[in-house]
Amino acid sequence: MDAPAPAPRFAVLGPVRAWRGPAELSLGGPQQRALLAVLLLGRGRAMPVEALVDALWGDLPPARAVGTVRTYASRLRRVLETDRARPEVLVPAGNGYALRTAPGMLDAEVFEARAAEAGRARAAGDPARARELLVQALDLWEGAPLPGLPGPYARAHRDRLAERRLAVLQARLETDLELGRHADVVAELTVLCAEHPLREPLRGLLMLALYRCGRQAEALEVYAAARRTLAGELGADLGTGLRDLQERILRNDPSLAAPVPAHPPVSGASGTATERERPASLPAGLADFTGRAPLVDRMTGWLTRRDGTAPVVVTVSGAAGVGKTALAVHVAHAVRAAYPDGQLAIDLLGTGERPLPPAAALGEFLRALGVPGPSVPEGEDERAALFRTLLADRRVLLLLDDARDAAQIRPLLPGTAGCAVLVTSRARPAGPPGARRIDLDVLDPVEAIDLFAAIAGPRAAAERRAVVDVVALCGFLPLAVRIAATRLAARPGWPVRALAARLADGGRRLAELRIGGLAVETAFQPGYDRLEAGTARAFRLLAVPEIGDLSPPAAAALLGTSRAEAGHVLESLVDLGLLDSPSPERYRYHELLRLFARQVPEPPGERGERADALRRLLRFALGAQLEVLRVVRPGAPVPVAGPGEAGGLEFSSAGEAREWTYRELPGSLAVIRQAARLEAGGDADREAGGDAGGEASGNGGALGEAADLLIALDPLLDDGYRWDEARPAARAVLDEAVRRGDPRSEARARYVLGRILTHTGRPDEARTHAERAAGLCRETGDRPLLAVALDLLAHLAFHERDLRSAIAHTERAITLSREFGDRAGEAERTGDLAYAYVEAGEAARAVPAAERSRDLARLAGHGAGEAYALCTLGIALRETGRFEEAMARFDDGLAICWSQGLRARESSILLRIAETRLLRGHPREALTAAGKSLAIGCEIGDDRRRGRALVVLGRIREALGDPEGARRLRREALELFTGLGAVEAEEARRLLDGPPDLGPDGFTASP
Structure with missing residues (x-):
């Protein structure tokens, strides 16, 4: 039996993050992470949706704030839950949510527990x-809390958490003084007093530390400076605590004497610092250095804390132009006071040809x-030994900029704890084992805007909006933002929007991002030149x-190699800072690096390799999706021309196959859009980012395969409710098919587009496409596609209450499916026929049709079709008064949904x-089921299902004696249906005015 998945671990003492085991989880954008922060800081309390809206937006919520919160919650649940059918972490709670964390799995709770235990230890005289516990508590912090999260709740808790950290840090400094570590804390207290000039207790600690170091005059100057600051800022005098401390220092009060130190202070063995060379070779910092406050805090904390026997090593790695050197220099200047014996800096030239x-x-x-020069030893080992000896009793900071790898750094490391080393490198990892690591990313949007301004x-x-566009087009890369802003500053007659327009052209963006000797391309080129x-x-x-990102199987298809070889090269590019790996088995470019890679000329003899790579990826995506359908709809023919190339991809279950489709869907749709424009030869091959080349495959070449991939994805779009995502891909195939006169591809694109428009509330346009698709199929003899096109026309007729046409289309589609052996398709269409019989008032006739649909689906191994048939059968049995049998069939259908992850069908x-429980007089039980249906509709973003659930909930509320609640729910349903342009809107409007007898849900919707 498989071991249970580990409980997720969360962090709010810095950026909001989560892990399951060693793997970090992807938490989405700022608003979604803000919602997670609200729930985490709620410590398991139920948070109503209205309270969550207030927390995220305050007095200015968006128009559909409640739905947005539910969407964010459903996305987070997908990430946090191992079993989405039975949530245990992010759980529904009343009209909202609660987040349940396992003990010790939230860093803020651990922080408070250790701080409390430290308080008890101090009280007990230990x-x-x-101090040990306080250090452990403070080590949990990763910079400023909740950076970049919007909303009033995050702002309030950002301040509260920062205040708690400062309070615990103050307690740790107090224990340092109690332990006689006054010499070690002077530098840290100096920095803290500068950052918090009105915090008198910190001034008092600094005065005491200086006094105990024999620096009485400096201690009194701290008092004088504090008094000037307070008078200037607040027009007030210092408190009695500082005044009393000053008086005691003036009279050398014996009670201020230092206790016996817990360890000997760091001291020189061969003269004082003033008698020796004190190098100061740090480069100048940037006057307009902007942002990075959490990282600056974290690095400053590491470099001013001296625990242990080894020097502190901090490595800053990241892509070219991300601001590694700027950050390192800024931090180095910030901690200079902690290294009174000097600062050494050197450029190791790691990205050049000769490091x-x-x-x-x-x-x-x-x-x-x-x-002296003549006394410098010849050999590297001898030089390293002398270097370590000279630094043994000194406190020196080293800045090693642009290191190639750990081997270049290792001989340059001091041997004792008094020194520290800051390393920058494009390589990951760059430092020795035990180094503190910063993997530097681009600026957050607010920081990028501030830098530009x-x-x-x-x-x-x-021109705030245009500035947002500019920094986004720069990919928030500091170098690019700096160049763009400098160009604008040098052109006083340009509006910002003019620069944004020039950058919007991806083909010339890199050419725009250069000024003088500074260019993004120039920063990228050395890294590329080093590659084998x-x-x-x-x-x-x-x-x-x-x-957006790639998996190793997709990379293997692009490269034409094995998956193992592709994985190796992907990891190599990550280590070189040329790719990112945001999560296991996912790889992505920074957008500007992608543009650079696409513009690098192809070597002689490799013309057309980019177009060939795109075709290989398209064939892989098609083959993989056909493998998905083989598992999800076994035996069902798919109207495609070729098998594709799945590259050995296999799935052990229908649920795993569906998850693969949904995870890869954005990439598959992007490849369809791109490949649809990829012609055999000619200028269109620039869609692949390079010159033309290669040959087209049959059946319309890349366009035909793109149309086939669209058709192969179609059966999975329904349950994942990803219609809006698919629209641009369908439109791209349609436009190209019409332009080229390709009826086969046109029919497929029109059918899928018709399905998309049906599900997004545009039935008239959907009918036009479906009818044209059916006509093209008749012209070309394409019976498999004609069957699904007729099924779509039946669906449209059904929703218009034209049951006669719906039944006629469905019967024709069933006949076609039977003729070419599509048992799964026949099962689905027989289920449609059964439901049409129910709506026509012929429930007794519907029962055997639904049973045949179930049996066909079971024979075909088509789980989704069987769940649909069971739902339809349950409805037919209910309408004939066989309630217990109906409920049993519904339960059977739910079991299939849970096993295969069929969320949309589960909602239905x-x-x-x-409805059935309400008809039987059990409104409380009905409320639970309808609430779960609504939650799933919110989770998958299906507004039509949400609307239907709200209508049923309205009827339940009415049955429970809450007419006002019922009206509110119906009004919300009407808003959803109206926004979709759905036919249900008119019926919802009639329900608000006084519903006619329309059945338990007030609608005639498909099951």
Whole structure:
């Protein structure tokens, strides 16, 4: 039996993050993470949806705030739950949600527990144990809390959590003084007093630490500075605590004497610092350095804390242009006071053709430390030994910029704890084992806007929307933002929107991002030039598809290699800072790096390799989706021309296959859009990012395969409710098919587009496409596609209450399905026929049709079709008065839904259960089932299902004696249906005015 999945672990003491085991979970955008933060800080309390709306938006919620909150919650549940059918972490609670964390799984709770235990240790007279616990508590922090999260709740708790951290930090400093560590805390207290000038207790601790170090005059100057600051800021005098401390310092009060230190202070063995060379070779910081506050806090904390026997090493890695050096230099200047014996900085030239050898770097360091040139040893080992000896009793900060790898850094590390090392590198990892690591990402949007405004000047404030566009087009990359802002500043006659328009053209964006000797391309080029031929080819080809991220199987298809080889090259590019891996088995480019990779010229003899790579990816996506359908709809023919190339991809269950489709869907749809425009030769091959080349496959070439992939995805779009995502892909195939005169591809695109328009509330347009698709199928003899097109026409007729036409279309579709052996399709269409009989008042005739649908689906191994048939059978049995049998069939259908992840069908069956319980006089039980149906509708973003659930909930509320609640729910349903342009809107309007007898749900919707 499989071990249970580990409980998720959460962090709010810094960026909001979550892990399951060692794997970090992807939590979505800022608003979604803000919702998670609200629930986490609620500590398991039920939070009504209205309270969550207030927390996220305050007095200015968007028009559909409640629905948005439910959508965010459903997305988070997908990430956090291992069993989405039975949520245990993010659970419904009344009209809202609660988030249940396992003990010790939220860093804020652990932080408070350790702080409380430290308080008890201090009270018991054990300051050493108290300090240990306080250090453990503070080590949980990863910078400023909740950075970048919007909303009043996040703002309030950001301040509260920051205040708690400062209070615990103050307690740790107090225990340091109790333990005689006054010399170690002076630098840290100096920085804290500068950051919090009105916090008198910190001033008092600094005064006491300085006094105990024999620096009485400096302690009194801290008092004087505090008094000036308070008078200037508040017009007030200092409190009695500081005044009393000043008086005691003036009279050398014996009670202020230091206790016996817990460890000997760091001291020199060969003269004081003033008698030796004190290098200060840090480069100047940027005057307009902007953002990164959480990282600056975290790094400053690491570099000013001296625990242990080894030097602190902090590595900053990331892509070119992300601001590694700027951050490292800024932090180095911020902690200079903690390293009074000097600061050494050197450029290791790691991205160039000739990195600086460690021996050469050591020679420069030794001379900076006062070793005469002739006395510098020749060998690297001897230089490293002398370097460590000179630093053994000193507190020196080293900045090693642009390191190639850990081997280049290792000889340059000091040997004792008094020193610290800051390393920047594009490589991951760059430092030794035990190093503190910062994997630097781009700026968050607010920081990028602030940086742009700081450089560009007042125009930024006047054209805020255009500034947002510019920094987004720069990918929030600091170098790109800096160049764009500098260009604008040098062109005082340009509005910001003019720059945004120039950057919007992806083909010229990199050319726009250069000024003087500064260019994004120039920053990227050395990293590419270092690549071996095979890795360079991979870097070019992996950038071909216009998709957010790649899996190793997709990469293998692009490269034409095995999955193992593709995985190796992907990881190599991540280590070199040329790709990101946001989660296991997912890889992506920064957008500007993607543009660079797409514009790198193809080597001689490899013309057309990008177009060939895109075709390989298209054939892989088609083959993989056909493999999905083989598992989900076994035996059902799919109207495609070729099998594709699945690359050995296999699925062990229908649920696993569906999950693969939904995970890869954005990439599959993007490949369809891109491949639809990829012609055999000619300029259209620039869609692949390079020159034309290669040959088209049969059946319309790439366009035909793109149309086939669209058809192969179609059966899974319904249950995942991903219609809006699919629309651009269907439109791209249709436009190209019409332009080229390709009736086969046109029919497929029109059918899928008709399905999309049906489900998004545009039935008239849907009918036009469905009729044209059916006509094209008749012209070309395409019977498999004609069957599904007739099924779509039946669906449209059914919703218009034209039951005669619906039944006629369905019967013709059943005949076609039977003729070409599509048992799964025949099962589905027989289920449609059964439901049409129910709506026509012929429930007795519907029962055997639904039973035949169930049996056909079971024989075909078509779980989704069987669940649909069972739902229809339950409705037919209910209408004939066989309630117990109906409920049993509904339960059978639910079991299939749970096993295969059929969320949309589960919602439908739950709603039918609610109707049945209401008819039987059990409104409380009906309320539970309808509520679950509504929650699923919200989760999958299906507004039509949500509307239907709201109508049933309205009838239940009416039965429970709550007419006002019923009216409110019906009004909300009407708003949803009206927004969709759905036929249910008119019936919902009649329900509000006084419902006619329309059955338990007031609608005649498909099951």
